[in-house]
Amino acid sequence: MDRRRKILLSKAEALRPDAVRMLRAISGYAELGLKEFRSSGTLSGFLEARGFRVERGIAGMKTAFRAEFVFGKGKPAVAFLCEMDALPDLGHACGHNVVGVSSACAAVALAAFGAGRFRSGKIVALGTPAEEMGYGKARMVEEGVFDGVDAAMMVHPSSRRHVAKGYLALHKIRFTFLGKASHAAAYPEHGINALDGVLLLFQGTAALRQHLPETVRVHGIVTEGGRAPNIIPERAQAYFYVRGEDDAELADAVRRVKECARGAAKATGCRLRMEEGPYTLSAMKVNPVLADAYRGALEILGLPESGAPTGKNRGSSDIGNVSRVLPTIQPNVPISSGEKVEIHTRSFEEASKGPSGVEGMMEGIRALALTGCGLFADPGLCRRAWEAFRTGRS
Numbered sequence: 001m002d003r004r005r006k007i008l009l010s011k012a013e014a015l016r017p018d019a020v021r022m023l024r025a026i027s028g029y030a031e032l033g034l035k036e037f038r039s040s041g042t043l044s045g046f047l048e049a050r051g052f053r054v055e056r057g058i059a060g061m062k063t064a065f066r067a068e069f070v071f072g073k074g075k076p077a078v079a080f081l082c083e084m085d086a087l088p089d090l091g092h093a094c095g096h097n098v099v100g101v102s103s104a105c106a107a108v109a110l111a112a113f114g115a116g117r118f119r120s121g122k123i124v125a126l127g128t129p130a131e132e133m134g135y136g137k138a139r140m141v142e143e144g145v146f147d148g149v150d151a152a153m154m155v156h157p158s159s160r161r162h163v164a165k166g167y168l169a170l171h172k173i174r175f176t177f178l179g180k181a182s183h184a185a186a187y188p189e190h191g192i193n194a195l196d197g198v199l200l201l202f203q204g205t206a207a208l209r210q211h212l213p214e215t216v217r218v219h220g221i222v223t224e225g226g227r228a229p230n231i232i233p234e235r236a237q238a239y240f241y242v243r244g245e246d247d248a249e250l251a252d253a254v255r256r257v258k259e260c261a262r263g264a265a266k267a268t269g270c271r272l273r274m275e276e277g278p279y280t281l282s283a284m285k286v287n288p289v290l291a292d293a294y295r296g297a298l299e300i301l302g303l304p305e306s307g308a309p310t311g312k313n314r315g316s317s318d319i320g321n322v323s324r325v326l327p328t329i330q331p332n333v334p335i336s337s338g339e340k341v342e343i344h345t346r347s348f349e350e351a352s353k354g355p356s357g358v359e360g361m362m363e364g365i366r367a368l369a370l371t372g373c374g375l376f377a378d379p380g381l382c383r384r385a386w387e388a389f390r391t392g393r394s
Contacts, residue, residue, distance in 0.1 A: 015108060019362065023097055026100060029042075030092055033132050034061060034063060034135070039084040040064075043125075051069060051115075052069045052123075053068050058140070058143075068122050071121050071122060071123075076121045076151065076375050078153075079149045080125050080152075080372070081153070081154040082099065082103045083099040083136075084100040084127065085136075087132060087344060092349055093345055094343050095156060096131060098335065099154055099156055103368065114376060118376045128318075135318065137317075137322050138321045146325055152328045153294075153330070153372070154319070155331050157332070157335040159335070162310050162331060163329070164291045165310045166286060167281075169243060169246060170243050170316035171277065173240050173274055173277070175272065176236075177237070178234065178271040178273065179192030179269070181234035183231070192268065193270075194234055194268075201261050204260030204263060208257070213245070215244060215245040215249065216243065216244050217244075220239055224236055258274065284317070285320070286329060298367060327389045333367075334363075336351050
């Protein structure tokens with residue numbers, strides 16, 4: 001390892017006490033999307049104290065922020081994305097505590113290293129709220145926050161070390177069935193049962209799954225089903241996620257799920273309302289040039305990539321929307337000591353703030369800092385990343 005990289009890694013390691021302190025704090029806050037006030041304040045305050053110019057409340061979101069450290073005029077502008085929201089009841093069972101601290105500390109380590117060395121470009125640390133709502137980054141893309149940024153990156157915790165893990169496209173739909181109330185025992189024939197509409201929707205989508213591509217996922221919950229057993233429900237509601245490999249596959253699956261809902265409404269005599277989410281999340285477009293640069297960082301650190309397939313066990317994320325407007329990566333860092341832990345579980349939440357979570361976080365800080373450094377040291381790297389982006393290579 002050359003001397004410059006050793007210096008960079010030493011600056012990353014020097015941040016360990018701050019990183020552990022912030023990880024513990026944000027784990028304890030466990031704030032939901034768009035309410036991450038203390039988590040956002042912790043990360044943005046840390047960046048501000050380290051010389052970053054911070055703008056809070058960007059893109060119309062109070063907990064979003066933009067922190068910049070400028071080396072000089074010109075390119076590149078390298079963004080590190082700081083997620084910070086938790087899950088209802090499960091806390092940081094998706095590991096955004098690790099994500100936010102890794103990105104903030106990688107940005108600070110690279111800024112400390114680059115001061116006096118890099119003559120152009122800037123580091124941009126973005127506080128990206130409400131990932132679990134599928135909202136924050138999608139809104140930031142819409143509001144032009146990523147305009148002028150040359151590359152975006154973050155890590156996400158997992159039980160494995162992956163560089164090019166993808167995501168499915170996602171569309172959200174809330175179905176409301178409206179019927180007519182009546183006494184369920186005395187006058188049931190006078191009622192129209194809205195809950196029956198919801199139940200038929202679930203039965204319809206269950207039958208539909210046999211005829212969908214294996215990469216499509218359809219899953220929902222009942223959010224409203226009536227108020228009392230002796231009242232025919234006049235209103236019932238279900239909330240569905242529909243996912244697909246790409247935009248075309250997703251659009252077809254959404255169309256077919258909506259037809260299931262219309263059929264259920266017709267069969268039960270209900271009226272139907274459909275409310276769609278504010279954003280459709282795009283499938284992740286992993287930039288191959290940035291991914292190779294991150295693999296190079298892992299080689300420097302002596303860390304092997306997992307051999308497990310990357311096309312399985314996929315969810316969705318608003319970073320997919322970022323990946324459609326500029327070169328983007330989101331590698332996985334392991335936060336378990338050998339055993340498999342799955343996201344959105346209590347065991348994952350425990351791992352994210354435990355010793356293995358700390359080590360995964362530190363791996364992310366080092367690998368992101370090394371990858372970002374490469375973009376400043378080699379102007380051609382950004383150019384090649386954009387060439388790959390424009391030609392659609394992944």
